[in-house]
Amino acid sequence: MFTAALIAGTVCLFVWMYLLLANGEFWRVWKLGSDFPPATAATGKIAVVIPARDEASVIRETVQSLLAQTCADSIRVFIVDDHSSDGTAKVAYDTARVCGRAEALTVIAAEPLPPGWTGKLWAVQQGVEQAVRLDPAFLLLTDADIYHAPDNIARLVAIAEEGNYDLTSFMVKLHCRSMAEKLLIPAFVFFFFMLYPPLWIRNSKREVAGAAGGCVLIRPGALQRAGGISAIRGQIIDDCALARAVKGTGGRVWLGVTPETLSMRAYNSFAEVERMIARTAFSQLRHSTVVLAGAIVGMAITYLLPFALLAGRRPLLSALGALCWALMAVAYLPTVRFYGLAAPWALTLPLSAVFYMFATIHSATQYWSGHGGTWKGRAQDTTDAVERLQSPGDR
DSSP states (O other): HHHHHHHHHHHHHHHHHHHHHTTTTTTTTHHSSSSOOOOSOOOOOEEEEEEEESTTTHHHHHHHHHHHHHHHHEEEEEEEEOOSSSOHHHHHHHHHHHTTTGGGEEEEEOOOOOOOOOOHHHHEEEEEEEHHGGOEEEEEEEOEEEOOTTTTHHHHHHHHHHHTTTTTEEEEOOOSSSHHHHHHHHHHHHHHHHHOOOOHOOOOOOOOOOOOTTEHHHHHHHHTTOOOGGGGTTOOHHHHHHHHHHHHTTOOOOEEEEEEEEEEOOSHHHHHHHHHHTTHHHHHHHTOHHHEEEEEEEHHHIIHHHHHHHHOOHHHHHHHHHHHHHHHHHHHHHHHHTTTOOOGGGGGGHHHHHHHHHHHHHHHHHHHTOOOEEETTESSHHHHHHHHHHSGGOO
């Protein structure tokens, strides 16, 4: 028993050494949000596409922030109202009118959802179809709950132009005020960057590709070469799928973080965060039971074993557990501080991991039951949808 625990603890130690030293410096959040080129003054025409379904509570701030950009004269906003029942379109229209920019906003009434598409991507497709008629230099694909800092778009354009990138994306600062958010949202960002190290994404010699769907700037030509939105029409994790499609066709992709552009969507309870995670987690694992089992075992060794070793009675194992937990806290601390939390929150990552393990298992059981996750009243990532997407007629 002692030997097995010692081997497992040694594996855990090597995992954290690898993550800190050889996994693309993903944990250095401050580095991912610095050294941007100055926001450009001349951006060319930019078409903003926003899918919106029952977003009346947040769409006002989003529209206001877009129409107040430093490059606002170059911006045209296309909101696709996806069968909202709360007056989303009216709130958007009224906001643009109050801002004195009614001519800069177009609201498109979404058509019925066809088979094989997710609701969000079908809405994006309809927005892009109209947006490209302007012959814009860039498309900005963003969510209806994002407050954009005044120079956000101009800065993304500057990054794209200076680095000759085809797709640039900011991981916006997520809402983090409730107890559930403080425990789980920084962990979400940490896990995301662990899987998709931004420095590797920016490297054209590496296959890793990812983006953050709340704020994606893309050249229309790159989108066309990647097969358009229809190429990813059934994907639940659509932002990373789009980045893979762009990079897979020779495009260059950039991902970073910003502390100034914010998500206004709040998760006030643990149940709300769990639903958000469970909606996509099993899809991330390619719906594989084997990969799921491996992920759960891997997370248990990486995040839970240090605590178990530390609680044991063997000095050597306790010291090994303490060292692993210390390395874990060192890696997590920059993300915790990025979200304005006190340093002791860096010690809570094992608790967050337990929650994410449960949510991932729940995501799998939802998929196996044929229901999948739900979003805005629609079932997503169901077995039928995946089988339809993989059928010869959909390839």
